[in-house]
Amino acid sequence: MPHSKNFLLNRLDAAVLDRLLDNLSVIQLSHGDVLAETHGQVEKVYFPHSGIISCVVETIGGGAIETGMIGKDGAFGSSQALDDKVSLNHVVTQVPGEASVISSNHVRALADELPAFRGLLVKYEQFFLAQVQQTAACNALHSIQARTCKWLLRMHELAGDELPLTQEFLAQMMGVRRTSVTEVATELQKAGMISYSRGRIHIRDVELIRQWACECEGDVRSHYRRIFQSNEADAGP
Structure with missing residues (x-):
């Protein structure tokens, strides 16, 4: 069943999924693909099977910074569906993929009827909040190099070795200048961790990237395991 490729849908009992x-x-x-604009209405809920959805905070001066990624371990739009359907961020597809989609109205109605479904959505929103809080701390405390490696680990976890990612978008993800990202990318290439060309990054040595990364990606994975009471195999791709 294709819907089971999403970790949340795969956790549902067969009767609930039916x-x-x-x-x-x-x-x-x-x-x-823009899935939501800041303060716009969210009419659909997305459960990715593959790819990455990026949540971006925009500033009045035209700046932006990524606060969280959503992949096959989660969903976008579920909390909005349970409330007033308003998105507080700009949400865009960062890496292409597939997703199961359902209308926000159906999610709200089914969540009212099915406590197990509502509970799963609430747990994921707890995790996503933890991810955003970890990102805020990481941006304030850790070096650009460590943060770059952290994001590469997260993207590798969700999308594999080949990442369609420009240096411009990576700089936006971290709220830094492109020149800073270029310097870090050059260092990572020289160390044999990645190769980069024409807007694509190939992960060559994920374990070395893990050594250079800050602890934040490991902390985020730990949050997921604790919230869903999962072992490592269940907690992420």
């Missing part, structure tokens, strides 16, 4: 199936469909998410 209630969702009539309203779930599978779509392709292309690079750059």
